[in-house]
Amino acid sequence: MEIKSMLKVFTCALFFTTSSLTLLAQKDSIGISALEKFKRAPDLNARATSFYVTPNRYSVNSAYDWLETVNVYLDSAKKIQDTSAMLSYQLMQSQLYNDIGDFDKSVALAKEVMAVNDTVNNVLSKRALILLDENYGKLQLYDKQIEAREAMRDRGIIEEVSFYDIYANMGLYRKAMKEYIRTVGTTIPDGDVFAKAKHHNKVGQFLKLDESPSTAINEFKKALGYLEVYVNDISEVKTQKDIFESEFLKAEIEGHIGQCYVKQKEYLEAISLLQNSSDKLKTYVGDTFKGQLVDNALYFAEAHLQLDNNKTAKNTLEGIRAPQTIKQEISLNKLLATYYDKIENYKSAAQYYKKNERITDSLNAIENTVLKQQLVAIVGTSDLDNSRKLIREQKLANERFRNEIQAKDERIFLVYISLVFILLGFAGLVFAYVKSIKNQRLIAEQKHLIENSLREKDSLLKEIHHRVKNNLQMVSSLLSLQTRNTKSKAAIVALEEGKSRVKAMALIHQKLYQNDDLSFIEMQGYIESLINSVQSVYKKGGHNINITIDAEGTELDIDRAIPFGLILNELVSNTFKYAFPDGDENGKIYIHLRKNGDRGYFEYSDNGVGLAGDFDQNTNGSMGLRLINRLVNQLQSKLNIDKSKEGVRFWFDFK
Template identity: 55%
Template structure:
């Protein structure tokens, strides 16, 4: 098998013929298969349909000659072409038929078959089957360890996806591999942006851009045309992601140059595989121009030629068209696209939610099974080691018996040594039992937090329904405030069951998510406020995190509602938490708004928000301090235990 690879390389370098003709001139099917799967840019001169016709002719010839080995190889090539054409069902049908004969295939053919099945299942969102294929690769020795970060990400488990990605990828990237570092930090940024941590994601994207710029500017390493094209493509993807972060942060003018540059680089250096990225960036630019009131530019990016291959892109396109017609006072068309978006969303939401729940349940069960299998393998290895140790002990015992009468003193030392080993094994077994028990309790505790979060979300939904059936403005505001407080508590439990450590909450991430949640309630305010959160590295237990969350919910809500009545263009909010000791800490909240009214002390006795914050401060065993005479805005602070 190794000989024909060398021959193929010489043949390819010795001729200037097209890849299509080079393939036809190869003598054996093994050579053709190696050429087909290893040659880059196979469809450069001839289309996928030309290749499909050629492979089908070869397959029919193999069937006519009843050459089973050739039939399998040409079937696999045919399946790959169907995949490249986007006909994943047909490709999967062929690979499933080959899968039934995998025991008869050599390792190279098996590897290509399993890779193609993995790709097909991923495109068809059949994640449990995709996990089975990866486990099969590990069993056959094709891959050493199994990673699931792409599957976790597709199921919305972005933090778990990031942890799995870091564990499986970071160790394989060299410090001076600037391209690999750029791709790595771009992936981390994707997970964080999808998880709602946009400011942190933006910092990772900027780091990725720095690495790819260094790689492109470096003259110490020679780079082929394909390497340069791949680098420009990655830079375009990263710039597009930076632009989308600026859009999420309502920084529309800063976003446009990054998005336009990203689209240009992706178009210049990729095929249709990145059409979804182009669509996302185009929709983001359209949103920027709509918000900046440049409707002509917005419609340039909302044309009918814009391909929306994903449901999310289609929904966003309809939403933006509805917004465009609303802003241009064409309410009939605005209503049309709004109803269209609602119909699409309603038609997929229930089925997609149920399917996503089933897939998530199956994936987690299979992931648990995979973990259990790994533990079982380790247990077998330990048992084998234990048996070998017992055999060794027996041999040592025979030696000791033969020397018993002459080495009694030494025998006592050996006995003590063996006793120590036995005690250590007993301790190790007990530790293993305790660790398993702790894992089980952690899982139960996560499930409890998950259910509490779901129940709180249900309460929030009930409050929303009540709001729609209420006409009193005061009642609606009260219900919205209640819903905001419920969301703050639900977010605590969501962060807990997503954490590996169930005892504490990482406050930086929690506060960023809380601010996004409050902004979603006050849709017409707070989007231009510059919010600085300084809580990196601070972790609080649930007993302190819940009062903190409710108090921050009140403070941020008050700033959005009252602090900037004349516009929030220059609005600033500063949130600071730090640890001053092992168990003590300091909290400060300030904004540069209009400050508190002169009768704020009298209002404090009747304001539910102020009374609630004072009670929450009591829960933290402290007193809420308010600087009512601040030169600019208002400031709250306290020390806590």
């Protein structure tokens, strides 16, 4: 999981460092610090304005200095029972704890403000919900973050709710893409071609993150097409700013295309695109493209390493001074280690591998900190709600008791008899109430244990699939290493085929641990990723073939998905190797997969040279075809082959 926020320990260090370096040097234009202006404000509204509109509250005073001051004002408000001031200062506390990195405390305070529904005004509601949204995102409590956004919509703070950034943070890039298209793509006017260019660029980025580079390239090329229409439209007057934006957008898109080419192992095509993109983006004034510049350099260096241009790769890597994310830093260390492995400087390579191990250890520590804050945020809020509920119930019970005492005073003649019945009834109510509370607590504890057990089970299953995928990738890497040390062409072919089959199984486990539901695999995306993987193994061809995949909405469990993956791997590999000996410019592949209830149907065809007329699958089938037959038998079906028409067609039914 990618960590997108600085957590408490790092944030505290940042604030202490900033405070010590700039305490005496930086003041505002009239020599008064922002905190001093806050103290001198005449009333609550002026202080709130000073607090929220200050662009950099911590240029002179740290967040802890601010927190100490706000606590003083909050204590004063509590003494005079000024509810409005108390809520306002509590919300400032919540903001300060968020800035410090105590996200659980920030959540508790913001929720406490939101709980007072009858006195919270729209401004405080908006600020509290925005804080909850931000805190839940940093705590990775994405379900709570979605609830906060829906609450903003229900209160009229925002009109349209969008969750695509949340899905992307969760690693659900396909789902994020669909949500982005639904909420953003449908709002773009038909005539706004520049907006359409940016839209397809964003969709392409989601597909690139989903490891579907060939599909992503199609979206990026659509974006370039719209951008070219925009630039060549002389009917629309463009400012210098518009021209610059279009140029930088083009450079950004070309960089993404270059990165996708590297993922597809088309290194020569990638190098010029990455170089041109970086040359243009370096001229941009600001930090907008710093992250992409680092990505471009990493992919550029990887391409040169694969082409054995080791010196160019090293110079590029040494030129990367400030990785923007932990993922980029890990990638940089990995590429430097690869470089030193290539030149047989294993001592230096080991140093970079150790750097990545230390980063991994730090990430594990950070993740444990996040988990602790998640527990505090959830459990603390629950206890607060239960306390308020018990107080309200006690108030109601006290009111009922006072009414009963008054009634007894008015009916003196029946006081003794009434007292006996009242005491018996009250004792029964108390007994029932206590028993009910115990049962509710027992149910809540059991529910909590069950939910924790289910979450732990899902987490363990995902970890198992992740490790299986990693082990299969290690097997694939060992096969690649053996291929380099093998001179026999037949052995090399056999090893490459084995590597392709291992990758097909690894891809199944990768899709499983990326899914919310560990029971099924969405086959459309899996088939696209599998074809990309096969293309990377058979570098000589396959990229010009028109591939049609008709499996949208079809899901299979792992017991069926693995045989299907291996079957499809064999069929696509055979097509790439044998179907188009004279060139694949007009090549076509059609893949159809459907499952309706307990029955399913699979069909694969290409328009290549086909099988020999006297071919008999029962007598002279290849190893690949024998493997396909066994896998089809495993699915309780029988393979059918039609070689009477152009190319070849395979199909079978399955349960």
